[in-house]
Amino acid sequence: MVRSTTTAVPTERARVAVATAFVVNGFAFASWISRVPAARDALALSSAELGLLLLCIAVGSVVALPLTGPLVHRIGPARGVLAGTVVAAAGLLLLALGLGTGRVLAAGAGLALVGVGVGSWDVAMNIEGAAVEQRLGRVLMPRLHAGFSLGTVAGALLGAGAAALAFPLAAQLAVTAVLAVTALAVATRSFLPADPAAGEEHRGGSGVGRAWREPRTLLVGVLTLAFAFTEGSANDWLAVALVDGHGIAESTAAVGFAVFVAAMTAVRLVGGALLDRWGRVAVLRVGGVTAVLGLLLFVTAPALPVALAGAVLWGAGAALGFPVGMSAAADDPARAAARVSVVSSISYTAFLAGPPLIGFVAEATGVLQALLVVLVVLAVGLLAAGATRPLRPVEVG
Template sequence: MTTALSRALFVRWRAAIFAIFLLSGLSIATWAGRVPAIKVALDIDKAQVGLLLLAMGVASIIGISSGPFVLARTGARKGMLATMLLVAAGVILIGLGTDVAHSIPLVVLGLVLFGLGNGSLDVMMNVEATAVEQVMKKTILPVFHAFFSFGTVLGAGAAALASGAGLTVAMHGGIVGALIALAAVVCFMNVPDRAEAQDATAEEKPPWRERMHAALEVWREPRTYALGIVMLGMAFAEGGANDWLALGVVEGHGAPGEYGAAALAVFSVGMTAVRLLGGPLVDRFGRVVVLRALAVTATAGILLFILADGNLVLVFAGAALWGIGASLGFPLGMSAAADDPAKAAARVSAAATIGYIAFLGGPPVLGLISEHLGLLNTLFILAVLALLSGLFSGAARPLKTRAGGEPDHRR
């Protein structure tokens, strides 16, 4: 703990970032959980729903890419407040466009605001989380990502309850949007300035143009792309499971629909458990060893799932290994990208952009390929990418020194 950051302030800071991760997951699940109701209210078909998803996905990538520029201009504290309010506005507009105006353009506007806000927020909350990690001198970023998972569970559960109770999307979105806006203000009040959080000296900040140049310069670093590949492989594995694992159980292995949902739950539990408990393993054995072991685990799990030939015991075992193996690639890639606090925002954004393109764009690509190869055969692509992630995981080795020349405490 630094002298500039008291214990009480640090605890409030850490709790605020945990809350932001949880609320980000909650907002995403709120939208996703009401897609069927939105489809009916707007009287649109699946292709049009796909276009809505595309609008949000493109906005999310733009938000992720612009995250470093927002950070350079406003700092994380103000930037997270602004982007959380943008997310809240987006959630509310989606509801108003669905049930009040019955307007597809208004829903699209809400999704664009939602995607821009969440994408940019993702960069800033990960930068803040890595700063917390560096103050604690232990691996905790996976726990932050577990809180994001908790948020999706809470959001999905609330969406199910809202739908069952006949709550309109507008009412549901208004409640969640107001909650996020209120929480944004509370979190803002408990997040310290970045200079204080990093125990920085009172030196004048570089001019804005210099900060913009630094944000772009990271795209010329080979390590950025290597970390991007680590995250890309695991993002493909996670996104592919979210969209295709349940269908693979039902159509590929001939099981009833409830078994598909159960297998996806097993995958999610495995992933969340390792994110909660995996930090000490990283501190003990180092990022590279853990990433390589998990890449092998993910590859083995995917292959077992594909080749189970209708044996549901093997199918569920494969789903569990798949979730365990895919659990830490993304958070540890983020942690590695932020090793140098001076360039943390730019490197996190660059690596995250590569990873999120895979996460958002990968599953639709798999769907197109599966039309020609069959779904289970298409999943071999995920096994190859998971293995590739392991091969490039040496890039996650912590830098020898940190800003100011301080030795790195981790392996």
């Protein structure tokens, strides 16, 4: 009992700290993404050109992700999160400079740095979250990702308010960068203590190469990719689709994105109970069907209220795919860093392929019709849902 009491306090502090990392990550991301239409107008970009600009952030993430697992294995999640935050903040400042001066190359370079930082930050905080989840002995990842969603709601509302007040996007990004670094410099001090055996384990390698050869890990990655594509398409294109496809004002479109994220947040908050009752596979399959119905409703909506109802279903259906994928990858704590790194690398391919793919299709068909590409990707991903079944104790041991 004494040991349990002693370890409970730092574990609870670590839970709050890693939740903070998720919230700030979402806030920093949404403060930019909710004002993509303003960035497009500032740089005078077409839909295809905007898709290429958005590709920069995905390229940065995909380049960083394969290296993040071994890096976090060596330096620990706390330093990994803080380092990623600093790099992402530097990228936001460079992006702000590019938008303020109208230089597309500077904006693209800034987004690439944001991608490197956010990708590293994302993997490190998911590894920490999985470790805290294992320590607590209860489902935690959906709530942590709900924290990310709450952060995106706050960031989206900030974007909507800034757009309504005509507050310069460049200044908004600079403020966001400073807030993110400050918050994470404090929060990461309360992460779980580094494993004393980590240095010894590192001598034998991080296990990433082995994880790339595991069928279950790869299938979990495909499933997570599909849900990331479903979520990421809304992140990149929902506001633009409301403006260009449904003729909505930019400030209202930002609120529409906030509605999508709010639906994701609500489902993630109750996700633990849903998963405990119905299991990972059933919840993912029902979520996938819900996302399909929501996306179809959003695309074909004759009026704004119907489009917003579609956004609610879209967000609710996409909500649990990514956190469940991260939990499944981390079922075995001894191999969590390697497997989370691999699953993240696969899933972030959605952010690499998604923006330009939808952008080029939108150039020919319009952005609303281009979003139907998501249905194909999601259908393929759902075929891999069975891979998320928890490992048997004998396998974990």
